[in-house]
Amino acid sequence: GENVEQHPSTLSVQEGDSAVIKCTYSDSASNYFPWYKQELGKRPQLIIDIRSNVGEKKDQRIAVTLNKTAKHFSLHITETQPEDSAVYFCAPYAGGTSYGKLTFGQGTILTVHP
Amino acid sequence: NAGVTQTPKFRILKIGQSMTLQCTQDMNHNYMYWYRQDPGMGLKLIYYSVGAGITDKGEVPNGYNVSRSTTEDFPLRLELAAPSQTSVYFCASSRKREGHKDTQYFGPGTRLTVL
Numbered sequence: 001g002e003n004v005e006q007h008p009s010t011l012s013v014q015e016g017d018s019a020v021i022k023c024t025y026s027d028s029a030s031n032y033f034p035w036y037k038q039e040l041g042k043r044p045q046l047i048i049d050i051r052s053n054v055g056e057k058k059d060q061r062i063a064v065t066l067n068k069t070a071k072h073f074s075l076h077i078t079e080t081q082p083e084d085s086a087v088y089f090c091a092p093y094a095g096g097t098s099y100g101k102l103t104f105g106q107g108t109i110l111t112v113h114p
Numbered sequence: 115n116a117g118v119t120q121t122p123k124f125r126i127l128k129i130g131q132s133m134t135l136q137c138t139q140d141m142n143h144n145y146m147y148w149y150r151q152d153p154g155m156g157l158k159l160i161y162y163s164v165g166a167g168i169t170d171k172g173e174v175p176n177g178y179n180v181s182r183s184t185t186e187d188f189p190l191r192l193e194l195a196a197p198s199q200t201s202v203y204f205c206a207s208s209r210k211r212e213g214h215k216d217t218q219y220f221g222p223g224t225r226l227t228v229l
Contacts, residue, residue, distance in 0.1 A: 034217070043204060043220040044157065089156055101147070101172065102218060104156040 002027045006090055006105035013080050014113050021108045023090030024072045032093040033066055033073045034102070039086045047088075048075070080112045115140050118221035120205050126227045127195040135190040135224050137205030145208045146188040147172070147218065148180065150201040157204065163188055195228045202226070 003026040013019050023033075034049035050057045050064045050073065057064050063076040073092070077084055087109050091102035121136045139146065144165050149157040159172030163182040177199060179191040188207075192199060205221040 043222050045220070046217050049217070101159060101162060104149075104158075106156045107154075 002030065002092060002094055002103040004090065004092060004103050004105045006088075006108050008108060009106065010109045010111070012111045012113065015080060015082060017080055019075075019077045019080055019084070019110055019112075021075045021088055021090075021110070022072055023074065023092070023105055025090075025092040025103075026071065027092070027094045028071065029094045030071075030092040033064065034091050034093070035064060035075045036089045036091060036104075037086045038089065038107075044089060077110075080110075082112050082114050085110055085112045117141065118205055118207055118219050120203075120221035120224050122224060123222070124225045126229060127192075128229060129195060129197065131195050132191070132193050133195070133226075135192075135203055135205075135226075137188045137190065137221060138186050139188075139205075139207040139219070139221075140186065141207060141209070141219070142185060143207035143209050143219075144185070146182065147206045147208075148178070148188070148190045149204045149206065150174065150199075151204060151223075152201050160190065160203075192226075197228050200226060200228045 005024045007022050031052040036044040037047045038044040048059050048062050048064050050066050061078045066073040087107045089107050090105045118139045147162045148160040151157050158174045160178050161180040163169045166182050166185050169180050182188050203224045206218045208218045
């Protein structure tokens with residue numbers, strides 16, 4: 001099965017700084033790379049994703065970059081705001097007969113200080 | 115659309131009791147999933163279903179059972195509750211898309227405590 005590791009496990013930044021979270025995966029067949037945000041006591045929600053045929057995708061202050069050769073992808077948040085404080089999960093997907101099953105990383109707790 | 119709904123929101127069980135966690139989606143999604151999330155941890159897949167009448171085990175299926183008699187509903191059954199099953203349970207669904215993955219939509223979760 002897929003082995004997924006996220007780094008760092010916790011990240012503390014000042015408002016306005018940038019934050020980067022890295023996700024390393026093991027299955028070279030992985031072809032879909034989403035990032036989920038989970039606020040305290042809430043459900044996980046997709047914030048951005050990228051397909052294997054694309055190297056980078058941006059959505060306002062959030063971007064994801066993919067390095068398929070090295071088998072890692074990263075979440076970039078610029079101009080961080082206190083409402084970005086949450087736990088972030090990567091969940092690479094291997095496709096094929098995986099039937100949509102995602103393997104979640106252990107999460108990164110992001111704290112943005114005002 | 116209500117999306118994915120779960121009941122109950124909270125439940126306290128005694129050791130050995132049984133219960134069913136309900137999950138319903140109104141998006142006509144083929145795929146449905148049950149995850150558990152222990153405090154400070156990521157989500158682990160318990161069971162999943164690719165359509166009515168078809169279910170399969172995920173990473174941590176022991177102590178649980180599921181059924182999928184309709185496209186909309188995917189209940190999770192705990193037969194003999196144990197303290198190790200204290201967790202938050204999330205149901206999710208996604209649309210079947212050939213070739214690549216579609217977004218998983220999560221329900222609000224059920225917080226279960228077994229004492």
